[in-house]
Amino acid sequence: MIALIDYDAGNTKSVEKALQLLGEEVILTRDRETLLKADKVILPGVGHFGDCMEKLKIYELEDVIREICNKGTPFLGICLGLQLLFERSEEAPGVEGLGILKGEIRKIPAQEGLKIPHMGWNSLHLQNSGRLFRGIEEQAYVYFVHSYYLTAEDPSIVKATTEYSTLIHASVEKENVFACQFHPEKSSDVGLRILKNFADLGKEA
Numbered sequence: 001m002i003a004l005i006d007y008d009a010g011n012t013k014s015v016e017k018a019l020q021l022l023g024e025e026v027i028l029t030r031d032r033e034t035l036l037k038a039d040k041v042i043l044p045g046v047g048h049f050g051d052c053m054e055k056l057k058i059y060e061l062e063d064v065i066r067e068i069c070n071k072g073t074p075f076l077g078i079c080l081g082l083q084l085l086f087e088r089s090e091e092a093p094g095v096e097g098l099g100i101l102k103g104e105i106r107k108i109p110a111q112e113g114l115k116i117p118h119m120g121w122n123s124l125h126l127q128n129s130g131r132l133f134r135g136i137e138e139q140a141y142v143y144f145v146h147s148y149y150l151t152a153e154d155p156s157i158v159k160a161t162t163e164y165s166t167l168i169h170a171s172v173e174k175e176n177v178f179a180c181q182f183h184p185e186k187s188s189d190v191g192l193r194i195l196k197n198f199a200d201l202g203k204e205a
Contacts, residue, residue: 001025001026001027001037001038001039001040002019002024002025002026002027002038002039002040002041002042002199003026003028003029003034003035003038003040003041003042004016004026004027004028004029004041004042004044005029005030005035005041005042005043005044005065006028007030007052007055007056007059007061008055009043009044009045009046009047009052009080009081010045010046010047011044011045011046011078011079011183011185011186012028012044014183014185014186015042015044015078016028017185018184018185018191018192018195019195019199021192022192022195022196024199030061032060032064035064035068036064036067036068036071036073038068038073039073039074039202040073040074040075040076040198040199040201041065041068041073041074041075041076042075042076042077042078042081042198043065043075043076043077043078043084043085044078044079044080044081045077045078045080045081045082045083045084046079046080046145047080048091048092049080049083049084049089049091049092049095049097049105049148050089050091050092050095052084053084053092053095053097053098056084056098065098065100066098066100069100069176069177072175072176073176074176074178074198074201074202075176075177075178076178076179076180076198077177077178077179077180078179078180078183078184078185079145079146079181079182079183081179082150082171082172082179082180082181083097083105083148083181084097084098085097085100085101085177085179086098086099086101086102086103086104086150086152087099087101087102087103087104088104088105089104089105089106089148090104090105090106090107090148091105091107091147091148101152101157101172101174101177101179102152102153102154103150103151103152103153103154103169104151105148105149105150105151106149106150106151107147107148108146108147108148108149108164108165108166108168109165109166110165111165114164114165116147116165117145117146117147118144118145118146118147118164118165119144119145120143120144121141121142121143121144122141122142122144122162122163122164122170122182123139123140123141123162124136124139124140124141124142124160124161124162124182125138125139125160125161125162126138126159126160127158127159127160127161128156128157128158128159128173129159130159130160130171130173131173131178131197131201132159132171132173132178132180132194132197132198133159133160133171133194133197134197135193135197136190136193136194140190141187141190142170142180142182142183142184142187142190142191142194143182143183143186143191144162144164144170144182144183145183146181149164149166149168149169149181150168150169150170150172150181151169152169152172154174157172157173157174158171158172159171159172159173160180162182168181169181170182178198180194
C-alpha cells in the first residue's frame with residue numbers, strides 16, 4: 001500500500017489517479033499510524049514553501065516524515081515535495097525545511113526569452129544510476145511547473161538534471177529517499193514508468 005501524505009497540496013489527486021492506473025493500492029492520509037505502516041510514502045506538493053511547511057507543522061507531520069525516512073520506508077517527494085525535503089528556500093527566507101537532505105532551493109534566474117514559472121516539457125540528463133530511471137532513455141522528456149529549483153549539496157545524490165536558465169537538479173536519491181522536481185504524474189508514459197519503478201522498489205528480490 002502506498003500512502004499519499006494529505007496536507008492540502010495541489011497535485012494530490014493526479015498522483016493518486018496515476019498510481020491507481022498502475023494498479024497500486026493508494027490511500028490519502030495524514031494519520032500517523034497509517035503512514036508509518038505504509039509500504040511506501042509519497043509527499044506531493046504544489047504551492048508556497050513557507051505555507052506548506054506551516055501546514056506540515058499544523059498537521060504534526062514533520063516528525064512523522066522524519067521517522068518514515070529514518071526507518072527505511074521508500075519515500076518520494078514530488079515538485080514542492082522535493083523542495084521541502086531540503087534545508088531552506090529563497091521563496092520563504094527564514095523558514096526551515098525538513099532538512100532530511102542537504103541543499104537549498106533557489107529562484108530560477110531571469111533570462112531573456114524564458115518565462116518564469118518554468119512550465120512545460122524538458123529533457124533529462126540521467127546520471128549516477130538512479131533507481132527511478134530504470135528503463136528510461138537519456139534525454140527523455142518530463143513535465144515541469146516551478147519557479148524555484150534545487151541545488152543539492154552532495155552531487156552524488158543527483159540522478160537527473162535539466163537546463164532552464166541554469167542547471168537544475170531535477171531528481172535526487174539517497175538510500176530510501178527519492179525526489180523529483182518534475183511531475184511524473186503529468187509526464188505521460190515516462191512519468192508512469194518512473195512511478196512504477198518507485199512502486200516496485202523492494203519487489204526485485
